[in-house]
Amino acid sequence: MNFFYKKILSDGFVKGEISLIETKDLDRFSHLIYNLRVEQLKKNKKSPFLKLVGRNQELDLLLEKLISNKYVQDALNVLVGKDYLMMAPTARFSSPGDKGLELHQDAIGETGLLFLVTNQNPGSTIMFKSSHKFPGRIANKLSWNSKKLINFISFFSSSINGKKGDFYFWFHKTWHGRKANLDGDKEHISIFFPFFPQSANRSDIEKKNVDYINKTNNTYLKELMKQKVFSNSDNRKSEEIPLSMKIEKFSIKDLMSKSFLLFLIKFLIFEIVFFPIRILRIFKKINHKKNS
Ligand SMILES: [Fe+2]
Numbered sequence: 001m002n003f004f005y006k007k008i009l010s011d012g013f014v015k016g017e018i019s020l021i022e023t024k025d026l027d028r029f030s031h032l033i034y035n036l037r038v039e040q041l042k043k044n045k046k047s048p049f050l051k052l053v054g055r056n057q058e059l060d061l062l063l064e065k066l067i068s069n070k071y072v073q074d075a076l077n078v079l080v081g082k083d084y085l086m087m088a089p090t091a092r093f094s095s096p097g098d099k100g101l102e103l104h105q106d107a108i109g110e111t112g113l114l115f116l117v118t119n120q121n122p123g124s125t126i127m128f129k130s131s132h133k134f135p136g137r138i139a140n141k142l143s144w145n146s147k148k149l150i151n152f153i154s155f156f157s158s159s160i161n162g163k164k165g166d167f168y169f170w171f172h173k174t175w176h177g178r179k180a181n182l183d184g185d186k187e188h189i190s191i192f193f194p195f196f197p198q199s200a201n202r203s204d205i206e207k208k209n210v211d212y213i214n215k216t217n218n219t220y221l222k223e224l225m226k227q228k229v230f231s232n233s234d235n236r237k238s239e240e241i242p243l244s245m246k247i248e249k250f251s252i253k254d255l256m257s258k259s260f261l262l263f264l265i266k267f268l269i270f271e272i273v274f275f276p277i278r279i280l281r282i283f284k285k286i287n288h289k290k291n292s
Contacts, residue, residue, distance in 0.1 A: 004017065004075070005078060005243065008079070008169055008170070008171070008243070009243060009247070010130065010257065010259055011129045011130055011158075011174075011259060012127060012128075012129065012130060012131060012132035012133075012170060012171050012173070012174030013127050013129075013158070013160070013168050013169065013170035013171070013174055014168065014169055014170070015162065015166065015167070015168050016071070016166065016167040016168065016169065017071075018071050019165060020065075020066055020069050020071070020072065020115075020165070020167060021062070021065055021066060021069075021165065023165075025062055025065065026164060026165050028058065028062065029059070029062045029117065030117050030118070030164070030189070032056055032058060032059045032062070033050075033052070033059070033091050033117060033189060033191075036050055036052070036055055036056075036059075036091075037050065037091075037093065037189075048092055048093045048094065048095070048098060049090050049091070049092055049093075050090065050091045050092075050093070051088055051089075051090055051212060052088075052089050052090065052091055052191070053088045053089065053212040053215065053216050053218075053221055053225070054211075054212050054214075054215025054216035055215075057217065057218070060216050060217070060218040060221055061218065063089060063218075063221060064218055064220045064221055066113075066115060066193075067086070067113065067193060067224070068220060072113060075169055076111075076113075076195055078242065078243060079111045079169060079171075079195075079242060079243050079244050080109065080111050080195045080196065080197040080242050080244050081197045081198060081199070081240070081241075081242035081245075082198075083198050083228040084195045084196060084197055084198070084224075085195065085196045085198070085200075085202060085205055085206065085224070085225070085226070085227050085228070086193060086194070086195050086196075086209075086221075086224040086225055087193075087194040087195075087196070087205050087208065087209065087225075088208070088209050088211075088212040088225060089191055089192060089193040089194075090191070090192050091117070091189055091190070091191050091192075092178075092189070092190050092191070092192055093187060093188070093189055094124035094178060094179070094181045094187065094188040094189075094190075095181060095187045096181050096183055096184050096185060096186065096187065097181065098124075098178070098180060098181040099147055099180050100147055100150045100151070100177065100178045100179050100180035100181070101147065101150070101177050101178040102140075102145050102146055102147050102150055102177050103128070103139045103140075103142065103145045103150070103153070103175045103176065103177040104139050104140055104175070104176065104177065105137045105139045105140075105172065105173050105174070105175060105176070106172030106173070106194070107172065107196070107200070107202070108173075108200055108245075108248055109196050109197045109199065109200035109202075109242075109244045109245050109248075110171075110172035110173070110194055110195070110196055110200075110244070111169065111170070111171055111172065111194070111195050111196075111197075111244040112168075112169070112170050112171075112172055112192055112193060112194050112195065113167060113168075113169055113192075113193040113195070114160060114167060114168045114169075114170060114190055114191070114192055114193075115165075115166075115167045115190065115191040115193070116160075116162050116163070116164055116165065116166045116167065116189075116190055117164055117189040117190060117191060118164050118186075118187065118188055118189045119162075119163050119164050120160070120161050120162060120188045120190070121161045121162070121163075122159045122161055122179075123159040123160040123161035123162070123179075123188065124160075124178055124179050124181065124188040124190070125159075125160040125176060125177075125178055125179075125190065126150075126153070126154045126157040126158065126159055126160070126176065126177055126178070126179055127157060127158050127160060127170065127174050127175065127176045128157045128158070128174065128175040128176070128263060128266075129157070129158050129259055129262075129263060130257065130259040130260040130262070130263040131174050131175035131263055131267075132171045132173040132174040132175075132247055133247070133250070133251075133254045133257070133260045133263075134175075134263070134264075134267075135250040137173070139175040142270070142271070142274075143270075143271060143274040143275060143277045143278035143281070144270045144271070144273070144274035144277065147180070150177050150178070150179055150180060151179050151180050151182070153177070154179050156266055156270075157175075160190075171244055171247055172194065173247060173248070197242045197244055197245055198228065199241070199242070199245055200245070202227065203227050205227070206225065206226055206227040209225035209226070212225060213225050213226065
């Protein structure tokens with residue numbers, strides 16, 4: 001197994017090693033996204049998210065260019081397996097004044113391509129290295145996980161940073177969040193392309209994609225947003241389990257990994273230091289129940 005796959009299996013995320021699109025395409029890409037952002041703000045919609053498919057033919061073509069790249073396809077075939085399903089990609093804005101997002105984990109098998117549209121150093125997305133190795137999904141139960149603490153927590157996590165055009169692959173099981181933007185003038189823009197393996201059986205995602213499947217004329221994007229159905233189940237059994245599904249199973253071997261042990265130490269220290277917050281929350285809950 002080459003360095004790229006070893007790295008994502010060890011850390012939960014890995015930076016791409018090549019350039020996916022030419023500078024002139026990248027400039028057009030950010031220009032089109034800025035235009036959509038202006039339109040969105042004019043309508044007084046302050047959401048940090050913006051769906052991109054079906055808004056503009058040229059933009060659809062650029063999205064296709066990114067994800068049809070051989071390097072991306074090869075990586076996705078290993079990470080999520082063949083015939084993967086794509087959730088309609090979203091541009092995510094971290095604008096001045098944005099309060100950030102607490103740590104969380106997403107669905108089983110979900111694996112992302114995260115593309116930086118603007119230079120981000122330091123980045124706005126943070127991830128806890130090797131946290132995907134921790135069994136189950138507990139990030140939302142941590143005593144130290146809150147929006148108010150996210151910038152403090154970021155000192156102990158990894159920043160998804162780089163130049164515009166850089167990109168990462170990552171398992172959405174990795175504990176991740178968004179820092180509050182205290183920069184004052186800098187807006188960070190990233191594009192999130194979430195992918196699901198066949199075996200995750202997410203026909204509900206196709207339903208969420210329907211609007212975008214109908215809006216776009218781009219057949220490549222349309223096909224990627226549809227769940228592929230196998231008639232021959234034997235075909236499916238013989239296929240290798242993709243890495244994004246393998247990581248769901250805890251392996252005792254992980255305890256030998258230095259980066260996972262480091263993560264466990266951080267996790268335990270934080271739980272001890274922030275234990276009073278946990279107690280306070282329990283009291284608040286009891287009080288709330290009494291009053292209601
Ligand atoms: Fe997420």
